[in-house]
Amino acid sequence: MxxxxxxxxxxxxxxxxxxxxxxxxxxxxxxxxxxxxxxxxxxxxxxxxxxxxxxxxxxxxxxxxxxVLKLMPLTRKPDSLADMLNFKMFELKYKQRDLASLLEITPTRLSEIMNGKRKVNMDLAKRLYKKLNIDPTFILENA
Structure with a gap:
């Protein structure tokens, strides 16, 4: 051989x-x-x-x-809105307060949304789509 x-x-x-x-x-x-x-x-x-x-x-x-072996890249698609927001913060190199500012909401409200204590309203859903380019279907399914 x-x-x-x-x-x-x-x-x-x-x-x-x-x-x-x-x-x-x-x-x-x-x-x-x-x-x-x-x-x-x-x-x-x-x-x-x-x-x-x-x-x-x-x-x-x-x-x-x-x-063939599919060892890399090790990517996992976000499966919740909190995961998606964390992924977007990583992509943009933002802190949570920076993301809150971009989305025109308070850092407290963003924290509540990310921890599942508050739901996404229609206004925020639109901003998630327009400013972060998150798929509207994903937003609706995970909001």
Whole structure:
């Protein structure tokens, strides 16, 4: 059995990992390079060819992990209005008081909405849609 380096050095260079066996082979070779770099004081100890191979194999492995194994990206869709508002605050790098100001409500009212103590009225639902681009269906289903 050929390892991934040998396969990549053949005239038909592998451009995509298609099997679990290829993935394991690539990961084993990546580990060899990482161990070599660790033992010798850093990546500068690798030859330019080894660095290039390591970069290529890392990209191949990342693609396989993302598209076949579905390891990344680790995304979870918000399933409540509070989750969605927290997600929007993260996206905008806002604090809760900044979001309250944008939505033209008091920070206390926003806190009550996010903690489920107060319901969203029609005015606020419109602002959530217009200012934060939250899907109206999501707002209605989770308000």
């Amino acid at each position: 050929l390892n991934m380096i040998e396969l990549m050095q053949q005239p038909f260079r592998i451009m995509k990992i298609t099997t679990d066996e290829q993935y394991k082979s690539v990961m084993a070779q990546i580990e060899v390079y990482l161990q070599k770099a660790t033992q010798n004081g850093g990546f500068q100890s690798l030859t330019p060819t080894e660095v290039s191979d390591l970069q290529s194999m890392s990209l191949l492995a990342e693609d396989y992990e993302d598209n």
